[in-house]
Amino acid sequence: MFIRFKNEVESVLKTALKDAGFKLLPIPLEESEHADLATSVAFRLSPIYKKNPVMIAGEIKEKIQLKENTLIDRIEVAGAYINFFVGEKYLVDTLNAIQSDDFESMVTNTKVIIEHTSVNPNGPLHVGHIRNSIIGDTLARILRMAGYDVEVQYYVNDMGRQIAVVSWALEQFVFDGQKKSDHAIADVYIKANQVLEESVNKKSEINTLMQRLEKADRAVIQRFSKAVQLAMDGIRETLNRMNIIHDRFIEESSFVLSGAVKEIVEDIKKTGRVKSDNGALVVDLSDFGIDKSLVLQRSDGTSLYSTRDLAYHKWKAQHCDWMIDVLGADHKLISTQLKLVLRTIGLKQPDVIIFEFVSLPEGSMSTRKGMFVSADELIDEIEKHAYKEVNERRPEKSEEFKKEVAQMIGTAAIRYDVIKISADKSTVFDWREALDFEKQGAPFIQYAHARACSILKKAAEEECDFENADVHLLNHKNEKLLIKKMAYLSNVIYTAAKELKPHILAIYARELADAFNQFYRDSPVLQADENLRRSRLMLVRCARRRLKTTLDTLGMAAPEEM
RNA sequence: GGGCUCGUGGCUUAGCCAGGAUAUAGCGUCGGGCUUCUAACCCGAAUGUCGGGGGUUCAACUCCCCCCGAGCCCGCCA
Known part of the structure; x- marks a missing residue:
């Protein structure tokens, strides 16, 4: 409104x-x-x-x-x-729109492909990766709410050097089948890197693997794919725990096998920008102010990540109206190069959302060195803490209830803490901060929703007929402020979508919950006189819907009780 | 050395791109509120040279320049 x-x-x-x-x-x-x-x-x-x-x-x-x-x-x-x-008309129209579930979506017929996470399958997701996942997933939800036709993709790197190392490692070291598979993959990957650092001979074994793969050697493809699957199974499970949903997983190798990579190399050659440099093919972008040329092909003829990524983007460009990539700060240069190359061959370019790094107090994270806090660890810990909180507040409830609520607020808390921070701020992961439930985060918003549900549940069924509810009775300052805040949601969604800034929705969510709490304090619902009671009940129902929509869009559960 | 991003009360942070009315909120601190729809809540107080310096403007957290500090990147890794 x-x-x-x-x-x-x-x-x-x-x-x-x-x-x-x-x-x-x-x-x-x-x-x-x-x-x-x-x-x-x-x-x-x-x-x-x-x-x-x-x-x-x-x-x-x-x-x-x-x-x-x-x-x-x-x-x-x-x-x-x-x-x-x-004035009053604004308030009345707002409530009517919410009552009839009329959300102002503004876009139609625009297909968006958003790619996020796309982490290498060489270990589990860590607390840095999930910043990518949470930004991407939230944005996808926001774009859908704004009316876009969204497809979310995970680009699976199933043929890079790191995967060659994983596949090699699986034959050198014992794979711990008891562990979650992505964690077990990380174990052997870390060991392999230690060995490879000291041995030139073993490094050449990796190169041989890469060459055989590029030539579509069946046995090697099998080996790689087994390694990738093990890691991806674990990664998918973690994403699932955090309510992060991908529509499609696209394998990098498919672009090599289909010939799309060769094709795009030819496309780029036609621009006259491609030079040979000691046997490697490089693209010159100096006229765009980029001094570093982009390497398309190694001197042994194998393709690189960026080459395959170009083929992937060509394919995406042909299948949608708008491409969005969520990438870490280490991809700033490479994504600029990618966009420029796409431009020179006359293709659509993606909008790239860069998020700055999450590091540990000891320094930056590295899967290869085994220096990271995994997302699973974080989720386990936060659910444990959340359980303790629920248990203290609702000791009388069943075990099942406590577990379910702990899960709902735990993952939501993680998502909220990540999404509320603007993507271009680098952060340091801090356990104490991450497990703090006192601050006004996700549980605060979820609690407002639960409060609304509780009121509605206590009101008898027949009273929830709002045909005759009189909006004009809602003239308390805080009632008006709540309605105005509810009216504002579509504007937030629209701005967040247009500017690709999901964090503004997180801030809005907190304000909406705050407005509801103000109302809750000053306007008793169930004790009010008949007409006022009906009007306020209707307001509660509207607020509940808005809170739920907001939580859904943030990928957070909306518990009816907690 | 070069490029990109960030620097806002003790800590975390919004606002900056499209400059305007007393700079946003949370945590923490201090004080107050549960016989009343769940107190995971609410109310009040203290705390700021918006990294530093110059400039543009009637007006600068916001735009421009310089400097300082932090993060990321700088061809055959991804």
Whole structure:
């Protein structure tokens, strides 16, 4: 509903500006505590017309003509600001829209392929990787909510050097079948790297494996695929625990086997940018200000990650309208190179979301060195802590209930802590911080939802008929603020989708829960007189829906009781 | 050495791209609130040279330049 209000303000302002004889310029609109929407456009016009901005604001206000059925209730000039306020109609329309499940989606028929996580299958996901997964998954949910047709893909690296090392390692060391398979893979991978670091001969065994693979050697393909499967099974399980969903897993090798990699190398050669450098093929991008040329092919003829990634992106470009990749900060240069190459061969380029690194207090994480905190470890720990919390608060409940709730708030807490931080901030993983349930995180939001559910459950069935609920009775300050906050959701979804910034939804969720808690404190529902009680019940139902939608979009469970 | 990103109360953090009304919130600290729909809640207080310096502007956390600090990257790894 807020979007509609904003559009109306924009539209009447534009007309008023013209009618007052001012030049049209982009109208700055801001939300502030002084108004539902304010503009400082008079300040901008002031130097152009050499006129007092306060006078300009007055002149513009005079010319504003409200249409029928408008959401704008009143307009005030304060200093040089023009302030717009919503009225009762806005509140009524908002509740009606929520009642009829009418979410303003704004996009249709746009196919988006979003790729995220795509971690090498050489070990389990660690706490750095899940930043990628959580950003990607949340964004996918936001885009869907905004009306896009979204397909989420995991690009499986099943033929890089690291996988060659894993497949080699499986034959050198004992694989611990008792362990979760991705963790067991990491064990042998770490050992193999220790050995390889000291032995040149063994390194050449890896090279031989890579060459045989590129030539589609059956036995080698089998070996690699077995190694990849073991790791991927474990990775999928972890993703599943965190409610992270991929629609498709695309194997890197498929682009080599199908000939797509050879094809794209030819495409790129046609641009005249490809040179031979000591037998390797490199692409020159210096005219774009990138001094580092991109290596397409090793001197032994095998392809590289970037080459196969180019083939993958060509395929994606042909199958969607918008590509989004979520990548770690180490991919900044390579993703820029990839985009430029795609551009030179006339293909669509992806929007790349770069997230900065998560490191440990001891330094950066490395699967190869065995320096990491796995996502499984974190989930196990947080669920243990969550269980303790539930057990303290609801000792009377069943074991099953406690476990289920612990699980719901545990993974949500992880997701919230990760998503609330802007992607371009690097962070340091801290156990104490990660397991802290006192802060206003996911459980705070989930608790507001549970409170709403509890009220609704206690109200008798027949009372939940809201045909006759009178919205006009909801005139307490906090009731209005709650409705306004609910009206704002579509705007948050839209902005988060457009700017690819999922963290703003996390912040909104906390504000929405906060607004509900304010209402909860001041407006008793079940004890209120009949008509007021019905109105407030309806408000609770709407709030519950909004909280649930918000939690769903953040990939967090919405417990009815906790 | 070069490139990209970040630097906001003790700690974590929003706002910066599209400059404007007293700089956002959480944790922690201090004080208060459960006979009332779940206190995983609520209310109040203290705490800021928005890394430093210059510049642009009527107006700078926001834009430009320089410096300092941190992270990431800099061809045949991914």
